[in-house]
Amino acid sequence: MDVFEAIADPTRRAMLDLLADGERPAGDLVLAFPSMTQPGISRHLRVLREVGLVDVRPQAQQRIYALKPERLSELDAWLNKYRAFWPAQLDALERHLDRLHSPSKPTPKRSPRR
Amino acid sequence: MDVFEAIADPTRRAMLDLLADGERPAGDLVLAFPSMTQPGISRHLRVLREVGLVDVRPQAQQRIYALKPERLSELDAWLNKYRAFWPAQLDALERHLDRLHSPSKPTPKRSPRR
DNA sequence: TCATTATATAAGACACGCGTTATATACGGC
DNA sequence: GCCGTATATAACGCGTGTCTTATATAATGA
Numbered sequence: 001m002d003v004f005e006a007i008a009d010p011t012r013r014a015m016l017d018l019l020a021d022g023e024r025p026a027g028d029l030v031l032a033f034p035s036m037t038q039p040g041i042s043r044h045l046r047v048l049r050e051v052g053l054v055d056v057r058p059q060a061q062q063r064i065y066a067l068k069p070e071r072l073s074e075l076d077a078w079l080n081k082y083r084a085f086w087p088a089q090l091d092a093l094e095r096h097l098d099r100l101h102s103p104s105k106p107t108p109k110r111s112p113r114r
Numbered sequence: 115m116d117v118f119e120a121i122a123d124p125t126r127r128a129m130l131d132l133l134a135d136g137e138r139p140a141g142d143l144v145l146a147f148p149s150m151t152q153p154g155i156s157r158h159l160r161v162l163r164e165v166g167l168v169d170v171r172p173q174a175q176q177r178i179y180a181l182k183p184e185r186l187s188e189l190d191a192w193l194n195k196y197r198a199f200w201p202a203q204l205d206a207l208e209r210h211l212d213r214l215h216s217p218s219k220p221t222p223k224r225s226p227r228r
Numbered sequence: 229t230c231a232t233t234a235t236a237t238a239a240g241a242c243a244c245g246c247g248t249t250a251t252a253t254a255c256g257g258c
Numbered sequence: 259g260c261c262g263t264a265t266a267t268a269a270c271g272c273g274t275g276t277c278t279t280a281t282a283t284a285a286t287g288a
Contacts, residue, residue, distance in 0.1 A: 001245095008122035009246085013192070020195050026265060040247060042266055047245095061255045061264040069199040076197075078127070079190055081134050085183040086190075115275090123276085140235060154277060156236055161275095175234040175285045 003071050006051040011036065012044050016067060019054060023066035117185050120165040125150065126158050130181060133168060137180035 007013055015029055030041045045065060048054040052071050057064045121127055129143055144155045159179060162168040166185050171178045 004124075004127070005122045005245095008118045010118075011246095013118070017195065020199075027263095030265090037248065038265075039249085039267080043246075046266080058255090063265065067196075067199070069196045072193065072196050073200050075189070076193055076200075079186060079193070081131065082181075082183045082186050083190075085134075085181070086187050119275095125276095141233095144235090151278070152235075153237080153279085157276075160236080172285090175232095177235065 001047060001051055003051055003053065003074050006047055006053060007072075007075070009044070009047075012048060015041075015044060015048065016053065016069075019065060019067040020069075023057075023064050025059070025062040025064050027062065029065065115161060115165055117165055117167065117188050120161055120167060121186075121189070123158070123161075126162060129155075129158060129162065130167065130183075133179060133181040134183075137171075137178050139173070139176040139178050141176065143179065 007016070011033065014033070018024065018029065018032055026042065026045060029045070030036075030038045033041060045054065045056075048065075049056060053068060055066045055068045057066065121130070125147065128147070132138065132143065132146055140156065140159060143159070144150075144152045147155060159168065159170075162179075163170060167182060169180045169182045171180065
């Protein structure tokens with residue numbers, strides 16, 4: 001299974017989204033998806049692990065899962081070929097790049113929430 | 115089937131890659147994939163059509179397929195959450211944005227090929 | 229109208245991904 | 259060593275996606 005197939009599943013995308021906010025033990029992810037059983041989550045975690053999208057770190061009986069998004073750049077690279085086609089309103093991206101180039105102003109005016 | 119599932123198939127990604135170079139009649143795509151039969155290609159085209167990634171235009175008996183990549187921006191939007199994680203070497207992207215902002219210099223020094 | 233070209237659809241086989249329940253493994257505390 | 263917690267694996271059913279071959283539809287040209 002490759003990265004594209006791994007993220008084709010909405011549950012796995014949701015799991016990555018959660019892990020993007022910070023690492024979590026597997027049990028937390030099980031609780032986050034009450035519609036699925038523990039082995040179900042465990043299998044999804046295995047897929048993400050095998051495809052290299054997450055890292056695992058044992059801590060007592062727990063397994064702490066962390067996002068390892070390097071391979072998502074493959075997806076990004078593939079998209080590059082198509083970016084020329086929606087040449088406007090990639091504001092989010094541009095804002096991100098601006099933030100990169102001037103880390104002094106931490107997202108001016110933006111995101112007063114949280 | 116959504117966009118994520120649609121691009122999970124490598125054949126469909128290859129078809130999109132071909133269409134990114136310009137529209138093509140279905141028959142051309144059939145020829146481009148000798149390892150697959152004509153109905154196989156036709157089914158993949160149907161998926162891409164239904165998910166809104168391509169447009170079809172009849173021309174005599176032919177069906178001209180064209181890339182319609184707007185929905186790929188969904189993928190791009192999803193990736194935004196993760197872009198913070200590989201914060202360097204998105205040179206290609208930055209170059210693209212630079213090109214957008216100053217269309218005067220058409221990719222300086224770059225791509226002398228073709 | 230009939231034959232040819234171009235593409236789509238039908239029907240079926242097969243594999244495989246996803247979910248389940250049941251069970252195994254591993255660690256910590258007593 | 260034994261028990262409870264945390265997670266992984268096994269075994270299996272089921273749906274569905276992806277091929278195939280055979281056939282239908284549509285347009286062109288004689």
